Amino acid sequence: MFNLLDLLSPHLRIAVIFGGTRHKEGAVITPTHNPRSDKTYEAVAADIAAALGRCGFAHVELMPEDMTLGERLRRFNANFAWLNSGGTQGYASSAHGPSLLELFGIPYVGHNPLNAAVLDNKHMFKYALQGLGLPTPRFVVVHFGESIDGPGVREHFQAVFGDGSGPFVVKPVSGRASLHVHLVEQRKDLSAAVAAVHAATENSVLVEAFLSGREYCIGVCGPLVIRGGVPTRQDRPFCFSALERTFEAGERIFTSMDVKPISSARFRLLDDGADAEIARGLVAIGEAIYTAFNLETAVRLDIRAGTNGNLSVLEANPKPDLKFPKDGQASLITAGLDRQAMSYDDLILTLLANRLDFLVTRRPSGVPNILRLLNG
Ligand SMILES: Nc1ncnc2c1ncn2[C@@H]1O[C@H](COP(=O)(O)OP(=O)(O)O)[C@@H](O)[C@H]1O
Ligand SMILES: [Mg+2]
Numbered sequence: 105m106f107n108l109l110d111l112l113s114p115h116l117r118i119a120v121i122f123g124g125t126r127h128k129e130g131a132v133i134t135p136t137h138n139p140r141s142d143k144t145y146e147a148v149a150a151d152i153a154a155a156l157g158r159c160g161f162a163h164v165e166l167m168p169e170d171m172t173l174g175e176r177l178r179r180f181n182a183n184f185a186w187l188n189s190g191g192t193q194g195y196a197s198s199a200h201g202p203s204l205l206e207l208f209g210i211p212y213v214g215h216n217p218l219n220a221a222v223l224d225n226k227h228m229f230k231y232a233l234q235g236l237g238l239p240t241p242r243f244v245v246v247h248f249g250e251s252i253d254g255p256g257v258r259e260h261f262q263a264v265f266g267d268g269s270g271p272f273v274v275k276p277v278s279g280r281a282s283l284h285v286h287l288v289e290q291r292k293d294l295s296a297a298v299a300a301v302h303a304a305t306e307n308s309v310l311v312e313a314f315l316s317g318r319e320y321c322i323g324v325c326g327p328l329v330i331r332g333g334v335p336t337r338q339d340r341p342f343c344f345s346a347l348e349r350t351f352e353a354g355e356r357i358f359t360s361m362d363v364k365p366i367s368s369a370r371f372r373l374l375d376d377g378a379d380a381e382i383a384r385g386l387v388a389i390g391e392a393i394y395t396a397f398n399l400e401t402a403v404r405l406d407i408r409a410g411t412n413g414n415l416s417v418l419e420a421n422p423k424p425d426l427k428f429p430k431d432g433q434a435s436l437i438t439a440g441l442d443r444q445a446m447s448y449d450d451l452i453l454t455l456l457a458n459r460l461d462f463l464v465t466r467r468p469s470g471v472p473n474i475l476r477l478l479n480g
């Protein structure tokens with residue numbers, strides 16, 4: 105196994121953190137609103153914890169991201185954490201977990217607060233993509249309290265779309281699983297769709313050009329790759345599980361996994377031969393995003409083609425679903441592991457090794473507790 109992991113496995117006390125439940129007694133002072141949709145991801149956190157256990161990490165505990173977190177970490181004597189939470193309530197909630205851990209001085213597998221917030225706020229991510237010259241569908245943001253026909257927004261819409269007609273996609277800036285995603289054929293119907301997403305989320309809304317082509321996903325993480333427990337280091341980020349989502353006849357927006365769970369019928373792994381050019385395009389985008397944002401853990405990119413076949417980035421999921429594949433249920437990011445000669449446990453070790461390696465080499469002052477273990 106990777107030397108760092110060998111050295112640390114007897115000593116690491118890892119808290120695997122899932123989303124809290126704001127209505128639970130003692131979870132928060134005042135339950136407010138979650139502009140994302142409520143989901144704790146506790147079952148996936150348990151899958152991650154189980155894999156860590158199988159890999160020789162004996163001290164692993166699950167805990168919720170809520171007001172009790174600091175106390176629970178202290179009681180468990182945690183010296184490391186794995187964030188598998190989308191937040192519990194409030195705005196930019198994907199940044200709350202890493203922010204607390206930064207404050208507590210507990211290193212973690214997860215994005216730093218800034219990247220967590222940017223990746224989970226599609227409009228900010230898209231502004232950054234535009235700045236980097238990376239392709240993303242044209243868009244306009246309508247903040248909560250604004251209307252698409254209101255001052256400022258109307259002019260911006262005109263500048264972006266001209267007199268262009270639809271179709272458009274209207275969706276939350278922070279969402280998941282295609283929830284509240286509307287396909288709107290005509291300009292005149294945008295206002296009602298924007299109002300519906302505002303009402304559902306009390307947050308900003310994106311109006312994007314609809315791309316009608318094929319849709320793809322690709323996973324990206326750091327350059328250390330563990331196969332069968334054996335590490336290799338690449339000279340670039342590791343891109344894996346490139347696949348095309350399978351749409352049914354008449355399906356134009358990928359149906360929510362809450363409605364149709366992800367099974368092998370919902371995607372097709374890209375073929376090394378026939379799909380080589382598309383795969384190269386996905387990898388180029390994956391590497392560019394990972395590098396430009398200085399990402400510190402895995403993302404899954406959702407990418408769609410336009411009528412001309414050109415690829416555009418819809419979003420980067422900061423917490424790709426790491427469900428352990430079983431009973432015919434799959435997750436998009438683990439779907440292609442076989443082709444990489446990797447198991448689920450190899451992926452979990454890969455994410456852990458990349459993070460520890462990044463922290464020790466690029467953020468040494470942030471991990472005095474880990475350095476002490478290594479030098480101890
Ligand atoms: N601009 C777009 N053009 C075409 N389809 C889109 C567009 N934006 C979103 N979609 C569809 O909606 C789905 C969900 O959108 P996405 O941006 O990935 O948000 P999330 O997965 O967080 O709900 C996508 O998988 C895709 O099928
Ligand atoms: Mg998506």
